[in-house]
Amino acid sequence: MKRFIESICKTFNCDKTRLLDIFWAIQEKYSYVPQKTLDLLSHKLKLSIPELKDTLTFYHFFHQKPSGKIIIYVDSSAISEIFGLNKIISSFEQELNCKMGEVDPTGQFGLFKTPCIGMSDQAPAALIHGIPVGKLTTAKIKKIVADLRKNILPKVQIKNKVQLRGPVLFEKHNVGESLDLLYALTPDQIIQEVEDSGIRGRGGAGFSTGKKWRFCAEQKEKQRYIVCNADEGEPGTFKDRYLLTKNPTLVFEGMILAARAIGANQGLIYLRAEYKYLKGHLQSILDQMQLQNLLGNQILDIPNFDFHIRIQLGAGSYVVGEETALLESLEGRRGEPRMRPPFPVEQGYLSKPTIINNVETFASVSKIIKNGAHWYKKFGTSSSPGTKLLSVSGDCAHPGIYEVEWGLSIRQFLKLVGATNTLAVQVGGPSGQCISLKEKNRRLSFDDLPTGGSMMVFSKKRNLLNIIKNFVQFFQDESCGCCLPCRAGNIVLNEQMHAILSSEAAEVDLQRIQNWSKIISASSRCGLGQSCTNPMISSMQAFPEIYKKNVKAHESLYRPFDVENKTVAYEQVVQLHEKES
């Protein structure tokens, strides 16, 4: 073990910021991260054990006890749930002969739940030893497990179904085409073009990309970084999966243009662990681009234009999608959001000016530079120019990828995706808004209904409260715990949701939810805490009758509290002691 740890540390130059890679290497060898390795690492990396554990315990793909040589993570998103998650779980439990969250008796297999793995168009899905498998059925699971017992891993089975090829990202594009403009445009002109296009960040927050680049270019510090946020964690989203699978060069070109614009020589792609299977593919594309002189030193023979891209694998955390949490994670720490200011453009990766953009933003920028800001502005609306890649899932005839122009109304959207008998649309994932058909004239745009791409459709046969409960549970699980309103508030909301579902809540509880939500969203540090109350609040606004129907008019004086059940533990301890003496 000692030799192994030494060799890994050597591979990564004893660099503390590569701690995630080091843990991945250890976990791949031992299938978990043994305590003993921490002692060795502590010595090598000059980090204390608590510092190491800080990082290790934060990410849910890292295990501290043996968790099976082959780990199966079942996608527990709301979409999986409506397409038979419970049945899938019991099939796995039966086939593997172990309970959810446990390891089978042979120690070969571990079975765990994980939030959305970016396969909502093919739900229910699971990650099997890092390989995504969709459209699971009992028969399919039987076959998979039988194969696994014969040491045969499943093949990557992803259908990247494009339902609507839009005018921007699907416009014909040869590799490196946008980079031809590097000869013609000065860095400042690149920024100007991006600024003129009016493009806003595609991750969800919608900050002006041009402005972000401009701020970064204006910093005094000359060492700068480009970071591509490929940590698409919002449940229901899989559009970055599509781009990274089918058109990664478009994304890389955007990064190269950004590097030229601000004078960065190092880029990083933070790839979510759920997309680990894409890492090899992306690396080979990067290598190819290097051979074509599109990456590396003196790109396209432009003097002093060096740019390298490294892929950093995440390890399972939703909040890391928040840009400052992502920076913490890139530096090998817990993915807890930083206080802002300073903003990443001032002090980002390694405290240097950094541009962080979403995968889709970089891809769109390539097109903007290639075709011009004027061309780009022809699409979309005046405040939300351009197009948006949507990941459509749930109760509709045509789930999959759509590239639509901003300004699409919900009515048009539902027609497009073939949704009938629709009850609700969750726009922008759990952190977005739940809307009813009364709002079908609302439009997808930054002024009305913003979305990072996740569009989940639910029909009238679904129990909306179960879906909202899934979202609330998701936020409780994914809260990093850094600030109290989010850490404790989500537990309060989850308990209230549980009370509503078990018909124990009263009307006054609905008011309490509103009050708590105000506190949580107003006083949390990052986007997770600020938006985690959205599913409950927006669904209460859109469907007051559903909530009303499930709550009592008057609050009961007595809470359900099972004394018998809660004294069992004591009785057992007493009996055990009696027996011993």
Add this chain to the structure above:
Amino acid sequence: MTKNKKVSLATISLAGCFGCHMSFLDMDMKVVDLVDLVDLHTSPFNDLKDFTQKVDVGLIEGGVCNDENVERLRSFRKNCKILISLGECAIMGGLPALRNNIPLKDCLEEAYVNTPTTDTQKGIIPHHEDIPKILDKVYPCHEVVKIDYFLPGCPPSADAIWQILTDLIHGKEPQLNYGQIKYD
């Protein structure tokens, strides 16, 4: 509540340290005023154990750590029009709830078996039909019954207790000003 009628009051300490009750007595000379305003019923102050009639206000100190606490709390809910969680332990479990992250077996063994002062060869974990049974965890009062008001503090100051009681006596919605809930 009708204005300026004498208010009947009951108090109890569950899984608490009686600190909140001590703080109540810290009212100094106001206790004398309170005698004119309040009728004291079931309370450790007068050692009355059971309710003989329904009362207006019940003050609960401490959280819920055993089955007797549950029973007593339910009886308070049954007999008090208004129930107030008094202090940190009643509101959130407080110090006793520190055991919530430790397995019950370890807690009991630490307290009764492995202590240096255990005088028999092998310690005995107390159990008898007359002794309350410990719950798996310490719970805040509002997880067992509905609580109408929460009076924070460890302990809440005598001032704050006085304020809440006199507000209720005068038929006002109880309210504490910032100074009364600021602790640093």
